[in-house]
Amino acid sequence: MLPDYSTIAWLLIVFSVYLTGVSKGGFAGGFGTLSVPLMALAISPTQAAGLLLPLLLVMDVFAVKAWWGKHDMAEVWRFLPGLLVGVAVGTLLFDRLSEQGIRLVLGGISLLFATYMLFKPVAKKPISTRWALPAASICGFTSFIAHAGAPPLNLYLLPRKLPKETFIATCAVSFAVVNAIKLGPYLWLGEVNVTSAWASLLLVPIAWIGVRNGFWLQSRVNEKLFYQLVILAMFLVGINLIWQALA
Numbered sequence: 001m002l003p004d005y006s007t008i009a010w011l012l013i014v015f016s017v018y019l020t021g022v023s024k025g026g027f028a029g030g031f032g033t034l035s036v037p038l039m040a041l042a043i044s045p046t047q048a049a050g051l052l053l054p055l056l057l058v059m060d061v062f063a064v065k066a067w068w069g070k071h072d073m074a075e076v077w078r079f080l081p082g083l084l085v086g087v088a089v090g091t092l093l094f095d096r097l098s099e100q101g102i103r104l105v106l107g108g109i110s111l112l113f114a115t116y117m118l119f120k121p122v123a124k125k126p127i128s129t130r131w132a133l134p135a136a137s138i139c140g141f142t143s144f145i146a147h148a149g150a151p152p153l154n155l156y157l158l159p160r161k162l163p164k165e166t167f168i169a170t171c172a173v174s175f176a177v178v179n180a181i182k183l184g185p186y187l188w189l190g191e192v193n194v195t196s197a198w199a200s201l202l203l204v205p206i207a208w209i210g211v212r213n214g215f216w217l218q219s220r221v222n223e224k225l226f227y228q229l230v231i232l233a234m235f236l237v238g239i240n241l242i243w244q245a246l247a
Contacts, residue, residue, distance in 0.1 A: 005043060009039075009042035009043050012039055012041060012042050013039055013042075014203065016035035016036075016039050016052070017035070017203050017206045017210065018210040018213075019034060019038075020035045020055070020056065020059065020207070020210060021208070021209065021210015021212075021213070022213055022214040023150075023210075024059040024062065024063045024172070024175075024214060025066075025210065025215045034110070035048075035147060036048045036052060036106060036147050036148065037110045037148075037238065039052070040103055041240060044099055045099065045106055045146065046102065046191055049145070049147060049186075049191060050191035050193070050196045051196045051199050051200055051203075052147055052200075053147070053182060053186055054192060054196075054197060054201075055200050055204065055207045056147060057179050057183065058208075059207050059210070059211050060172070060176035060179055061176075062208065063172040063176070063211060066215065067165070067169035067172045067173070068173075071166065071169035071172065071173045072169075073173075075157070075162075075174070076173050078129060078133070079132060079153075079177070080136070081133060081136070082133045082137040082139070082140060083137075083139065083143075083174075083181060084140065084181060086136065086138060086139060086140020087140045087141070087143070087144045087178065087185065089141050089144075090144030091185040091189070094144070094185075100244075100245045101245070102145065103241045103242075103244050103245040104241070104242060104245035105145060105146065106145075106148070106238075107238045107239070107241030107244075109142060109148045109151065110235070111235065111242075113148070113150070113151040114231045114235045116151060116154075117231050131156050135152050135155060135156035136153070136156075139152040139174075140181075143175075143179075144182055149175060149178055150171075150175075153171065
């Protein structure tokens, strides 16, 4: 049985899944962060997170298969302890966050990430590996709450000055790891259930199309323009979510 969502909600869900797939494919990486905030404009943010996780796992299979062998495994191992800590903290705090509280967090994440992408500094030298643990811990937490692990991970990985393909591949493997870690707690908390699983299954083709288009778009579309449009969207969505949370 599918969730009884409005037409607008389904349109937002389909677009969010597609955008996440494009991001997983390596184009405009990290902007899948917009997915749960977009869905949360029309449905519960916890429902959005539960619906999206199985799709993320499917997309991870496509992305890891495409980028396997190009990733920096040493970086992935540095992330693992922090990812486990972040997911554990998210699991323990999840029941203490109200729906409005989660909307407020999502709105804040959207605004912070959009601001960072707009004004991000250029590092003069690679950042130290000691920052991997705190970055991965925050990534694990924000990923658990809203599948928004890209901002803290990017804050660490971008200054590491990895080659483009290595950066994309390392992100793909790292997010596959954290999403796999999240599945058990999501099932335990009931965020992934029979109803959400049916909706996720229905959206698998959209996820697949998004990932394939992400591969295709890398060399064919002006990524700078795409970034600018999504940054604007993140600002607007963030403001809207904060408004809903405080209203």
